[in-house]
Amino acid sequence: MIDIVPVVLCGGSGTRLWPRSRKQKPKPFLPLVGETTLFSATVLRCPRKDGFAPPMIVTGASHLAHVEDQLPDRASTRIIVEPEGRNTAAAIALAALSLPEDAVMLVCPSDHHIGDCDAFRTAAKTAAALAVEGWLVSFGIVPTAPETGFGYLKQGEAIGGAGAFRVERFVEKPDLARAMEFLSSGEYAWNGGIFAFRVGTFLQELGRHRPAILEAVRAAVAAGRHDGARFYPDAAAFTKVPSESVDYAVMENTDRAAMVPAVMAWSDIGNWQALHEALACDESGNAVDGEAELRDCSNVLVVSDGPRVSVVGASDLIVVVDGDEVLVCSPAGAQNVGKLSGAANQ
Structure with a gap:
């Protein structure tokens, strides 16, 4: 069995889920779906009994306290x-430079929700086997809608008999017409940002x-230093690192x-509408987290950390109450929440 090392990337400011997600405690560290935070759930879906090694977390100093507080097995x-x-x-x-060359890394964002953990682990084992053979493997999320907010992977020729494929090409976020073409063709998958190397x-x-x-x-x-289980890369040297995503730097250039x-x-719980779609809803498409009363409503999401929210006769609406901030938006408007002055200046 291949020992797979989960490498959990933990960063970001969380402005798209403002006001619940804020710089001091962004999205990964919140229990948005169920009682477990997204970060803890990411670690828990990679247990030792299923062939996963203890995880490695890459985070910033501002998130370190949350990471250590929410780790299921800090030791x-x-x-x-x-x-x-x-x-x-x-x-x-x-992470790679801190691991043996023959180790297999499973790179996981810390702020995604995965409802079917068994399917995730099956895909991880398939991806790990390909990684051992020298492939750089993306999880291709089988699309369920013509999303314009995701990058896409075009499926190429099959590799072996494992249900895996070469990536023929990477496609940036398409407009709606192209996304609809991608969906109907059956040849494209969403680029979910999960990798095995x-x-x-x-x-x-x-x-x-x-x-x-x-370099x-x-x-x-x-030039870095260890402090128990923590490792601190040298700050002066790190300022010289060019900033680029792994997609642009490696995945779109490699022939593997x-x-x-x-x-x-x-x-990816990328905004409030994405969270609404990930939650369990009633027969009218409504979802509630906190104290709320909905009458004659459909496709309404209410999230409140205290005040009771009452909504009557509304459809396609999102209401979020967090402390002294209140957000009201439409599903279409949810993608622009991060541009609000409250989110930008939190």
């Missing part, structure tokens, strides 16, 4: 504390396509890109 978890955010290519490189393969490809990132991260690791299609009730 066996290694934490890399980034001096500053330099995007996902650098974060993954930090063999450490040595990833470092080789990063050095091949973005040597400046690899700068390597220097920061070499593969994908494993995954149907696992996935959501």
Whole structure:
């Protein structure tokens, strides 16, 4: 059995789920779906009994206290504390340079919801087996709607008999017409930002396509320091790391890109409407978290941390109360919440 190392990336300011998510406690550390926070749920879906090694967390100093407080097993978890955010290519490189070359990394964002954990683990094992063979593997989320807010992967030729495929090409966020074409073709998947790499393969490809990132991260690791389970890369060296996503830096350039299609009730919980879709709803499509009374309503989401909210005769509405802030928006408007002055100046 392949021992898979979950590498959990934990960052961001959480402005798209304002006012519940704020800089001091962003989305990963909130119990948005069920009683478990998104971060804790990410770690818990990779248990030892299913072939996963203890996780490695990559986070910033501002999130360190939340990470350590919410870790299910703090004693066996290694934490890399980034001096500053330099995007996902650098974060993954930090983890890779802290692991053996033959280790298989399963890179997981800390703020996604996955409803079918068994399907996730099945896809992870398929992806890990491909990673051992030298592939850089993306989870291709089988699309359920013509989403324009996600990147897409076009399925290429099959690889072996494992239900995996080469990635023929990466497609940036499309307009609605193209997204509808992608959905009807059956050849495209959402790029969910979950990856499996063999450490040595990833470092080789990063050095091949973005040597400046690899060299700068390597220097920061070499000059870093340990503090128990924490590792602090050198801050001065890390400032020289170019900031680029792993998609742009590696995945769109490598000739070893593969994908494993995954149907696992996935959501990036990217805004309030995405959260509404991930929650259990009544027969009218309404979902409530907190004290609320809804009369003659449909497709309404109410989230309140205290005050009772009453809604009558409304459809397609989102109401969020958090402390002294109240947000009211439509499902379409949810994608612009992060642009509000309250979210930007929190």
